[in-house]
Amino acid sequence: MLTSSTQLGTLMSARRSELGFSQVYVAELVGISRRTLQQIESGQANPGLNTLLTLLHTLGLQLTISKRITDEKTASGGT
Numbered sequence: 896m897l898t899s900s901t902q903l904g905t906l907m908s909a910r911r912s913e914l915g916f917s918q919v920y921v922a923e924l925v926g927i928s929r930r931t932l933q934q935i936e937s938g939q940a941n942p943g944l945n946t947l948l949t950l951l952h953t954l955g956l957q958l959t960i961s962k963r964i965t966d967e968k969t970a971s972g973g974t
Contacts, residue, residue, distance in 0.1 A: 901938030908936040910954045924953050 897903050911921055922932040927946060934940035935950070942950065951958055 899938065900935075900941055904936040904938045907950065907954055907956070910956060911936075914954065916954075921950070921953055925949050 897906070911918070918929045918932050918936075922929045925932070925946065926949070927942075931940060931942075932950075935942050948958065
């Protein structure tokens, strides 16, 4: 489970390197500047949802959303 933009950026950077893709190449495919990709990978920028989804798709990754498991009393506001 990812808990920060820095963790997500590190994951994307590692995947890009694994694929042998340069920042310039990925940025061109996604339609952003190399500097923006660099900032996303370092956790310094938060891309819009469409950019994030395009970036993940380009890297062969996917976004999965699931319901968080919580204590029912806490979730319902009870004590």
